[in-house]
Amino acid sequence: MRIILHIWRQKDANDKGRMTRYEAPNVSEHMSFLEMLDVLNEDLIAKGEEPVAFDHDCREGICGMCGAMVNGVAHGPVAETTLCQLHMRNFKDGDELYVEPWRARAFPVVKDLVVDRSALDRIIAAGGYISVSTGSAPDGNAILVDKDHADRSMDAAACIGCGACVAMCPNASASLFTAAKIAHLGLLPQGQPEREERAVAMVSQANQELFGSCTNIGECEAVCPKGIKLEVIARMNRDYLTANIAGRAGLKAD
Ligand code: SF4
Numbered sequence: 001m002r003i004i005l006h007i008w009r010q011k012d013a014n015d016k017g018r019m020t021r022y023e024a025p026n027v028s029e030h031m032s033f034l035e036m037l038d039v040l041n042e043d044l045i046a047k048g049e050e051p052v053a054f055d056h057d058c059r060e061g062i063c064g065m066c067g068a069m070v071n072g073v074a075h076g077p078v079a080e081t082t083l084c085q086l087h088m089r090n091f092k093d094g095d096e097l098y099v100e101p102w103r104a105r106a107f108p109v110v111k112d113l114v115v116d117r118s119a120l121d122r123i124i125a126a127g128g129y130i131s132v133s134t135g136s137a138p139d140g141n142a143i144l145v146d147k148d149h150a151d152r153s154m155d156a157a158a159c160i161g162c163g164a165c166v167a168m169c170p171n172a173s174a175s176l177f178t179a180a181k182i183a184h185l186g187l188l189p190q191g192q193p194e195r196e197e198r199a200v201a202m203v204s205q206a207n208q209e210l211f212g213s214c215t216n217i218g219e220c221e222a223v224c225p226k227g228i229k230l231e232v233i234a235r236m237n238r239d240y241l242t243a244n245i246a247g248r249a250g251l252k253a254d
């Protein structure tokens with residue numbers, strides 16, 4: 001099938017950028033979206049033009065590297081599907097697709113569709129861990145975790161850090177990402193000692209990175225390729241508020 005592409009081209013962070021129109025005349029319905037871009041790039045290279053820069057790694061929906069807005073929707077039109085897992089069979093002959101990078105002040109464009117998402121790494125570094133002297137591996141049943149908590153923690157841990165939630169949010173909020181990282185630790189017994197401290201540190205870091213605040217719009221949940229639910233944000237807010245109301249010593253909330 002023939003697909004018309006309008007792709008955001010931007011040399012670097014200082015370039016103003018612009019949409020450029022391309023035609024992809026021989027797109028197979030079996031191609032993934034990224035494979036379609038690969039073919040486009042081969043054509044561009046053959047013509048001596050600069051290929052389109054885009055992020056990717058695993059191409060199987062687990063690493064969080066890929067992502068772009070397709071016709072205004074993060075990761076495109078199929079629910080719970082990363083861009084690398086989106087197949088061209090979801091489009092039809094003659095479709096026009098507008099492909100843009102994630103838009104958020106905290107995600108500066110590096111080149112074309114590639115953005116710098118290291119702000120998310122800094123949120124993790126602020127508290128997304130459990131501080132323990134691990135010693136040798138403990139016995140598997142030494143700390144019991146009930147099924148409900150284990151399941152909800154695993155669901156939150158499915159977040160791959162792609163940043164689609166930020167890109168789709170009108171406030172460019174990283175709340176779904178931050179809350180998922182807080183929830184997967186805070187739901188387990190091992191995560192309890194630092195639970196409030198973790199929430200305050202990670203939320204404060206998200207604010208410093210200039211992500212917006214959550215106003216319960218829910219676009220993040222709608223586009224999240226891993227089905228992370230808004231309820232994790234409620235958990236994060238509760239931990240953050242509890243810490244502040246209690247005025248826990250050593251916690252710095254802003
Ligand atoms: S919460 Fe979902 S959309 Fe946001 S970074 Fe994690 S996987 Fe991506």
Ligand code: FES
Nearest residue numbers: 057059064066084
């Ligand atoms: S390339 Fe790894 S999730 Fe898409």
